[in-house]
Amino acid sequence: MAQPTRYDLLVLPRTYDRITCSIARTMEVLGDRWTLLVVRNALVGMTRFDDFQQSLGIAPNVLADRLTRLCAEGVLQRRQYSERPVRHDYVPTEKGRELWPLLAAMVTWGDAYYAPDGPPRLLLHGECGGPVVGQLTCTSCRSSVPPEDIITGPGPGARPAVAA
Amino acid sequence: MAQPTRYDLLVLPRTYDRITCSIARTMEVLGDRWTLLVVRNALVGMTRFDDFQQSLGIAPNVLADRLTRLCAEGVLQRRQYSERPVRHDYVPTEKGRELWPLLAAMVTWGDAYYAPDGPPRLLLHGECGGPVVGQLTCTSCRSSVPPEDIITGPGPGARPAVAA
Numbered sequence A, B: 001m002a003q004p005t006r007y008d009l010l011v012l013p014r015t016y017d018r019i020t021c022s023i024a025r026t027m028e029v030l031g032d033r034w035t036l037l038v039v040r041n042a043l044v045g046m047t048r049f050d051d052f053q054q055s056l057g058i059a060p061n062v063l064a065d066r067l068t069r070l071c072a073e074g075v076l077q078r079r080q081y082s083e084r085p086v087r088h089d090y091v092p093t094e095k096g097r098e099l100w101p102l103l104a105a106m107v108t109w110g111d112a113y114y115a116p117d118g119p120p121r122l123l124l125h126g127e128c129g130g131p132v133v134g135q136l137t138c139t140s141c142r143s144s145v146p147p148e149d150i151i152t153g154p155g156p157g158a159r160p161a162v163a164a
Helices: A014-020 A020-031 A032-041 A049-056 A061-071 A098-112 B013-019 B022-030 B033-043 B049-056 B059-073 B100-114
Strands: A076-080 A087-092 A122-125 A133-139 A150-154 B076-082 B087-090 B122-124 B132-138 B150-154
Touching: A014 A076, A020 A032, A020 A049, A020 A122, A020 B100, A032 A049, A032 A061, A032 B022, A049 A061, A049 A087, A049 B033, A061 A076, A061 B100, A061 B132, A076 B013, A087 A133, A098 A122, A098 B022, A098 B049, A098 B100, A098 B132, A098 B150, A122 A133, B013 B150, B022 B033, B033 B087, B049 B059, B049 B100, B059 B087, B100 B122, B100 B132
Parallel strands: none
Antiparallel strands: A076 A087, A122 B150, A133 B132, A150 B122, B076 B087
């Protein structure tokens, strides 16, 4: 069974949160609603500026800024798809594709609580057609982990002051 | 194997995104960095206003606003823990605890790309002590699903214009 979590380990100077918490860092990269919606569309195969713009109803300058940022962070890659005229589009990198579990977890939670008419969009397993969810999995025993059975503590990247 | 995804299904009026996309809806509730950090701390056991404030270095009025919002959304619950003086703290609801997979997915991605010294914080399976990650799982065949094997399409909550 789960031991009690030790939240006292989290009472840290705010610089800790800013610098090494992986959630904070992820939110710095993605923590803007447009950014995540751009990533979502890119992951299902959208590549062109005009398609993003039309689909999201986003201002062109805001979209350009988010795409540039996502390329700088290595989430998307700018690719030339036409020579005459020279045209570029945007495709997810491996780092970008690895955001699928995060987006799937958002879909799973949003579907559970904010989709009274049922899920607006299905994520399906290509191989068997079954529904895909973002889930907690133990990489050691391979079982699905219920939230109440998670314990947390400082890892190797924690600062000495944290582990003390 | 995965069929090609059909991103044309995503080229929809922006109202669609606003109203029924579960990612957009989730971001409306959580899409603010402070909110997610408050949820993170609450999930590892933090309950008191002063502890959130000290840990995050967040302005009291901003913290109060985020806590009120999270209670209104049913993610946290306000609980009286002392009679004299009357004092309240904040505990996660079941809906709040179900955000663990989302936070775990953020940790997994952030650890992979933004933790050069190793993960600052470990999420462990209480039962066996193994590392827990947010992962894509097929609820039908129970296997772990690689991102490239996801297909997506409109679900029962999609609007008629979408399914057409």
